[in-house]
Amino acid sequence: MSLQPNKILGAVLAVAVVVFAVDFVSNQIFAKQDLKTPGYVIDMNAAPAVVATEAPAAGSNASAATQQAAAPAASPASDVAPIAERLKTADVAAGEKTSKVCAACHSFADSGANKVGPGLWEVVNRKPGTHEGFKYSPAMATFGETHTWDYATLDIYLTNPKAEVPGNKMAFAGIKKPQDRANLIAYLRSLSTNPAPLP
Ligand code: HEC
Incomplete structure (x- = not known):
């Protein structure tokens, strides 16, 4: 009896084993992982320049909004109106709403009570x-x-x-929108028996 068919069968099996082995090993090495968050996160505070330059020039409202959101973290961007200007159109009631994020740590009551943070009654023009x-x-x-x-x-x-x-030690990231800050500061100003004059 010829051994030829067995040899051929053996060769085919050997190839099959190698193919499975390579497939198995590569699956181990290149294990497919599902992304926790799709795409990648753009940190608006870390990379303001890139976001600003890529903002579409068309539609001045849209690009102004983008630039506000991309304002550098430490100081308000130069294209943000000064606080004295923004206070003129500030909305105290809206500021009071924004202040809810502070209320976990701060009391606004005239008792001046301290919580996690210091009482904020009469904070405007006080020494830090x-x-x-x-x-x-x-x-x-x-x-x-x-x-x-x-x-x-x-x-x-x-x-x-x-x-x-x-x-x-104030564990708070900050309020990025310039007008939200102005509203909030207008509200802080109102926490006084004798509110400081507007600038
Ligand atoms: C997670 C708690 C927390 C939140 C939320 C928080 N603060 Fe504070 N805040 C503190 C602490 C604690 C201090 C004291 C910081 C220190 O001594 O280093 C402080 C200090 C301050 C001071 C300085 C007061 C002084 O007497 O010198 C101001 C002003 C202030 N916070 C305003 C705010 C405003 C406005 C918000 C909301 C937008 C806010 N904080 C949100 C905890 C917080």
């Missing part, structure tokens, strides 16, 4: 780090030596608290 009975971080106390919570300082701080006062 000086509210009675609150244990501030050294960073905030030091900041108070050279600053006052005037409108502009509040505007910058609330854009990105960690950037303006590095090492302060």
